[in-house]
Amino acid sequence: MAAVANSVGRSPNEEDSELRKGPWTLDEDTLLIHYIANHGEGHWNSLAKCAGLKRTGKSCRLRWLNYLKPDIKRGNLTPQEQLMILELHSKWGNRWSKIAQHLPGRTDNEIKNYWRTRVQKQARQLNIESNSKRFLDAVRCFWMPTLLQKMEQTSSRTSSDYLTSQNSVGATVSPTNNSVPSGSPKVVSHVSDYYSLAGNSSPSHNSLSSDSLISQPPQVPEQPASSSYAFEALDDNYYVDYDMEGFSLDPVSEIASFDTSQFDCQMAGNYWTSGSYMTDTLWNMEGM
DNA sequence: AATCTTGTCAACCGCGTCCCA
DNA sequence: ATGGGACGCGGTTGACAAGAT
Numbered sequence: 098m099a100a101v102a103n104s105v106g107r108s109p110n111e112e113d114s115e116l117r118k119g120p121w122t123l124d125e126d127t128l129l130i131h132y133i134a135n136h137g138e139g140h141w142n143s144l145a146k147c148a149g150l151k152r153t154g155k156s157c158r159l160r161w162l163n164y165l166k167p168d169i170k171r172g173n174l175t176p177q178e179q180l181m182i183l184e185l186h187s188k189w190g191n192r193w194s195k196i197a198q199h200l201p202g203r204t205d206n207e208i209k210n211y212w213r214t215r216v217q218k219q220a221r222q223l224n225i226e227s228n229s230k231r232f233l234d235a236v237r238c239f240w241m242p243t244l245l246q247k248m249e250q251t252s253s254r255t256s257s258d259y260l261t262s263q264n265s266v267g268a269t270v271s272p273t274n275n276s277v278p279s280g281s282p283k284v285v286s287h288v289s290d291y292y293s294l295a296g297n298s299s300p301s302h303n304s305l306s307s308d309s310l311i312s313q314p315p316q317v318p319e320q321p322a323s324s325s326y327a328f329e330a331l332d333d334n335y336y337v338d339y340d341m342e343g344f345s346l347d348p349v350s351e352i353a354s355f356d357t358s359q360f361d362c363q364m365a366g367n368y369w370t371s372g373s374y375m376t377d378t379l380w381n382m383e384g385m
Numbered sequence: 386a387a388t389c390t391t392g393t394c395a396a397c398c399g400c401g402t403c404c405c406a
Numbered sequence: 407a408t409g410g411g412a413c414g415c416g417g418t419t420g421a422c423a424a425g426a427t
Contacts, residue, residue, distance in 0.1 A: 119397090155397085
């Protein structure tokens with residue numbers, strides 16, 4: 098039992114009416130869960146009173162939504178989820194709740210924490226602002242491709258072997274990454290794969306917003322039958338379905354057709370991508 | 386073994402928006 | 407039209423754990 102409300106210098110009556118702060122106890126959790134099971138959620142202030150909790154309605158709501166709700170997912174974010182967060186953040190910025198809506202079982206708080214602890218850490222190491230265009234470009238050029246590869250590695254052993262044999266960029270385990278020039282077609286090859294997730298149909302402009310990632314998706318060939326992606330257009334012209342099962346990457350097939358001039362990796366053509374710095378220091382997915 | 390540093394994440398806070406009387 | 411309460415969101419804090427020295 099930790100941090101209870103400070104009762105120093107207060108009468109017993111005052112203590113009784115004191116609102117509790119700090120970590121929730123098991124008893125409080127049980128009270129809240131049972132109350133919501135019987136009466137439903139909402140009307141948090143009255144709920145707190147009726148349930149006998151010495152907490153603010155706000156605190157009850159937060160505890161329920163961020164921790165107790167049955168469909169909350171626990172554990173590390175998958176590469177798929179990380180990729181989703183990166184992409185959605187590039188579109189919406191710090192709209193955590195909006196981003197969370199597209200990650201079932203994940204809370205805005207969790208996503209926000211992920212961004213602050215993992216993503217901003219990378220930005221700090223780069224000495225660039227995490228909300229700057231440079232960092233966004235770095236995410237697009239390096240992190241997303243790396244995540245895509247990670248997804249590939251976890252979803253398909255066969256394809257993973259193929260990727261390794263191709264000495265694909267983004268694999269932080271590959272020492273040859275160090276020589277990757279900025280804006281290299283290989284760098285973006287996985288990004289173009291990103292668009293190929295649309296399955297048998299070419300990625301349409303309404304499945305990826307025009308201001309997302311690159312202005313015009315590359316032309317991609319038809320995907321193998323194993324690629325079972327279906328991006329679902331939302332009312333805001335975004336996609337939602339990230340069913341990564343059966344995900345398949347073809348790391349080299351789109352290189353030739355990908356117009357790298359549309360992809361602003363050139364900004365990286367300076368100190369931090371030209372040498373080993375980027376690949377040595379950043380996007381080390383083992384640490385994600 | 387002790388201390389320090391760093392990372393994680395639950396929880397709080399302030400503010401803006403919505404809704405209703 | 408407006409004032410107040412409820413709610414939701416994003417920023418921040420602080421406790422704790424794990425790792426490094």
